[in-house]
Amino acid sequence: MNQLRLPQQSNIPSTTIPLPSSKSESNRVLIIDALTSGENRIENLAEARDTQTMIRLLKKDPPIYDVLDAGTTMRFLTAYAAITNKQKVMTGTPRMCERPIGILVEALQQLGAEIHYLGVEGYPPLAVNGFSEQKTDLITIRGDVSSQYISAILMIAPLLPQGLKLELTGKVGSRTYIEMTLQLMKQFGISYTWNGNLISIPPQPYRPTIYSVESDWSGASYWYSLLACAESGELFLNGLKEESLQGDSKIVDIMAHLGVASEFQKDGIKLTKIPVKGMQEFDFTHCPDLAQTVAVTCAIIGQKMEFSGLESLRIKETDRIAALQAELAKFNAHLLEGGDGRFTLIPSVNIPDEVTISTYDDHRMAMAYMPLMTKTNVIIEDPEVVNKSYPSFWKHVEMLTLIKNQ
Numbered sequence: 352m353n354q355l356r357l358p359q360q361s362n363i364p365s366t367t368i369p370l371p372s373s374k375s376e377s378n379r380v381l382i383i384d385a386l387t388s389g390e391n392r393i394e395n396l397a398e399a400r401d402t403q404t405m406i407r408l409l410k411k412d413p414p415i416y417d418v419l420d421a422g423t424t425m426r427f428l429t430a431y432a433a434i435t436n437k438q439k440v441m442t443g444t445p446r447m448c449e450r451p452i453g454i455l456v457e458a459l460q461q462l463g464a465e466i467h468y469l470g471v472e473g474y475p476p477l478a479v480n481g482f483s484e485q486k487t488d489l490i491t492i493r494g495d496v497s498s499q500y501i502s503a504i505l506m507i508a509p510l511l512p513q514g515l516k517l518e519l520t521g522k523v524g525s526r527t528y529i530e531m532t533l534q535l536m537k538q539f540g541i542s543y544t545w546n547g548n549l550i551s552i553p554p555q556p557y558r559p560t561i562y563s564v565e566s567d568w569s570g571a572s573y574w575y576s577l578l579a580c581a582e583s584g585e586l587f588l589n590g591l592k593e594e595s596l597q598g599d600s601k602i603v604d605i606m607a608h609l610g611v612a613s614e615f616q617k618d619g620i621k622l623t624k625i626p627v628k629g630m631q632e633f634d635f636t637h638c639p640d641l642a643q644t645v646a647v648t649c650a651i652i653g654q655k656m657e658f659s660g661l662e663s664l665r666i667k668e669t670d671r672i673a674a675l676q677a678e679l680a681k682f683n684a685h686l687l688e689g690g691d692g693r694f695t696l697i698p699s700v701n702i703p704d705e706v707t708i709s710t711y712d713d714h715r716m717a718m719a720y721m722p723l724m725t726k727t728n729v730i731i732e733d734p735e736v737v738n739k740s741y742p743s744f745w746k747h748v749e750m751l752t753l754i755k756n757q
């Protein structure tokens with residue numbers, strides 16, 4: 352297996368990181384663009400494999416949409432194929448075929464789409480066989496498994512002849528991603544209301560728009576973590592805005608407690624080290640992709656913390672709770688399950704001279720553990736796993752001269 356060796360380096364030279372664009376924003380505007388009659392101008396699309404896969408499938412329109420390991424690409428294209436009356440097989444990596452999609456399929460079937468399972472019920476691969484006529488304008492959808500099902504339905508809703516009233520039930524997780532979807536739709540001319548649990552979208556066309564995708568806050572989180580863990584340093588992250596559509600911009604508040612100050616400037620954000628104020632607990636329900644970053648940061652800087660809202664981590668690129676637990680234990684840190692949906696992060700008091708991190712086909716496992724190099728020599732297994740969201744990640748690490756003598 353391919354490995355990357357990161358020699359220990361505790362001081363970070365002042366560096367500007369040219370962050371990649373957000374794959375979440377990119378994949379939404381690509382679907383909206385495909386549903387819009389007329390010309391949009393979309394700038395700064397993500398380099399992420401998830402986005403490049405979406406671009407390729409929309410452009411080539413093959414009979415089989417193989418999304419690889421991209422969750423949003425799978426969920427958004429399934430709804431897109433249904434509403435545009437296409438006949439498609441939806442498939443992906445073996446892990447993608449273990450990630451549930453039944454809630455979305457059922458909602459689309461209720462609306463009038465013909466979809467059936469080609470393997471295990473509730474999971475890809477699927478056959479989408481088009482859309483006959485709209486059967487209802489009111490559907491109820493659970494919000495506690497993945498917000499991506501809701502975003503997928505919302506984006507096709509304006510094109511339904513009767514529009515849609517979508518009632519969300521249960522605990523709604525990743526709400527910030529639903530808000531991102533609606534905010535983007537609004538920028539492309541869509542009006543909607545969201546009262547309590549009911550989102551209503553009348554039938555209407557998307558309006559052609561010029562849109563520039565913001566840098567990726569989830570990707571930014573690893574640089575915050577690096578600085579939090581380092582002895583000294585200063586970083587500038589390009590292309591981030593104070594008013595962001597991305598819920599992972601919450602990293603600003605979290606890191607203000609864990610030792611990193613953010614100063615918004617014209618072209619991005621300047622990060623500097625400040626004393627650690629400490630943080631007792633954090634609920635990751637609406638920013639699940641930050642959980643690995645924050646867990647590893649706390650483990651390294653000696654911050655004990657209670658974590659909640661980790662439910663969705665079990666059905667992402669890997670079971671992220673199990674993966675986090677196994678890799679934290681390699682440097683004597685622990686994520687202990689409390690049984691009530693709560694976890695306690697016990698930081699390390701003894702980091703070995705060298706730690707080898709397994710990455711579980713999960714880009715965030717590789718990126719989240721990079722900052723461990725501020726304390727010890729780290730070996731990252733299968734480093735190319737970062738390509739899913741941040742292909743230039745290791746090139747950017749190299750800019751800090753952290754990977755020398757390769």
Ligand SMILES: O=C(O)C1=C[C@@H](OP(=O)(O)O)[C@@H](O)[C@H](O)C1
Nearest residue numbers: 375423497498499525528640663
């Ligand atoms: O809509 C999106 O762009 C995403 C939503 C989240 O997934 P869930 O809604 O499944 O939590 C997040 O984890 C994922 O990386 C991207």
Ligand SMILES: C=C(OP(=O)(O)O)C(=O)O
Nearest residue numbers: 420421422423640667668
């Ligand atoms: C969970 C993620 O992506 P997706 O669900 O789109 O595969 C992620 O990028 O962390």
